Amino acid sequence: MTFDPSTLVYNESGLIPAIAQDEGSGEVLMMAWMNAEAVRRTLQTRRVTYWSRSRQAFWVKGESSGHVQELVDFRVDCDRDCVLVIVRQTGPACHTNRRSCFYTAVRDGEEVELMSPEA
Amino acid sequence: MTFDPSTLVYNESGLIPAIAQDEGSGEVLMMAWMNAEAVRRTLQTRRVTYWSRSRQAFWVKGESSGHVQELVDFRVDCDRDCVLVIVRQTGPACHTNRRSCFYTAVRDGEEVELMSPEA
Numbered sequence: 001m002t003f004d005p006s007t008l009v010y011n012e013s014g015l016i017p018a019i020a021q022d023e024g025s026g027e028v029l030m031m032a033w034m035n036a037e038a039v040r041r042t043l044q045t046r047r048v049t050y051w052s053r054s055r056q057a058f059w060v061k062g063e064s065s066g067h068v069q070e071l072v073d074f075r076v077d078c079d080r081d082c083v084l085v086i087v088r089q090t091g092p093a094c095h096t097n098r099r100s101c102f103y104t105a106v107r108d109g110e111e112v113e114l115m116s117p118e119a
Numbered sequence: 120m121t122f123d124p125s126t127l128v129y130n131e132s133g134l135i136p137a138i139a140q141d142e143g144s145g146e147v148l149m150m151a152w153m154n155a156e157a158v159r160r161t162l163q164t165r166r167v168t169y170w171s172r173s174r175q176a177f178w179v180k181g182e183s184s185g186h187v188q189e190l191v192d193f194r195v196d197c198d199r200d201c202v203l204v205i206v207r208q209t210g211p212a213c214h215t216n217r218r219s220c221f222y223t224a225v226r227d228g229e230e231v232e233l234m235s236p237e238a
Contacts, residue, residue: 003225017136019147026145028138031201043225075221076230078213082150084221094197102194102203106122106162111195 005039009081015051018083020061020093022100023072029093030101032059034083046071048085067091092118124158128200134170138203139180139212142191148212149220151178153202165190167204186210211237 010016015033022029032050034042038058041049045060048069052059062068069087076083094101097117105112129135134152141148151169153161157177160168164179167188171178181187188206195202213220216236224231 001230003228003230017150019138019150021147028140028147028203031136031138031196043228074225075233076223076225077150077220078215078217078222079220082220084147096197098197101196101198101201103197104195106193106195109122109162111120111122114194 005036007080008036008039008076009079010036016081016083018050018085020048020069020085020087023086023088027100028102029089042071042085043074048087062090067093124155126199127155127158127195128198129154136201137169138201139167139188139206140203142205142207146219147221148208161190161204162193167206181209186212
């Protein structure tokens with residue numbers, strides 16, 4: 001079946017959550033949002049492109065930092081209201097310069113930092 | 120630092136996206152939503168508990184199907200507006216009886232089914 005980005009289920013702001021996972025390590029890197037046009041651009045350019053809610057603009061991941069995400073595979077979930085992008089990540093994915101945005105764990109009720117910013 | 124669920128950033132409906140990842144395979148299994156009380160219950164009971172938007176009720180994953188998620192690690196992202204639960208999944212995570220909800224890929228513009236329902 002031909003994929004049509006308009007068949008995904010977007011929220012009231014026209015956005016769908018997009019989870020980025022590292023192709024090699026399987027690590028979950030980040031979660032951000034896409035609109036239908038960001039989905040289209042991601043598939044067409046193979047550069048993962050989100051919609052920045054704070055800037056209200058397309059956000060080609062790594063455009064300014066160089067920490068781009070090359071699309072390896074694009075997955076849709078059963079309810080079509082979430083997507084998973086498998087990516088080849090250049091540099092750290094997180095704006096704090098950590099490999100992943102999920103660097104804080106809650107263990108025994110305490111917040112623990114799991115990784116440091118890269119040099 | 121002691122973790123307080125109220126310090127997470129919830130959306131206008133009081134919900135935060137929660138990504139579930141399989142401890143063993145690293146596979147991303149599903150994405151659902153939690154409110155602050157679901158976060159509390161998940162950490163306290165070690166049984167992953169979501170908030171069902173359709174039923175407007177707590178959803179102890181696997182309560183009826185037996186396909187429970189035992190919490191292995193609870194992670195928070197840099198913006199504190201998304202959580203990642205590393206889980207020990209019993210049975211398939213998806214209500215379609217597939218291992219993961221992300222069983223559809225978009226390849227060369229076509230939707231491709233990557234896995235079948237388990238027996």
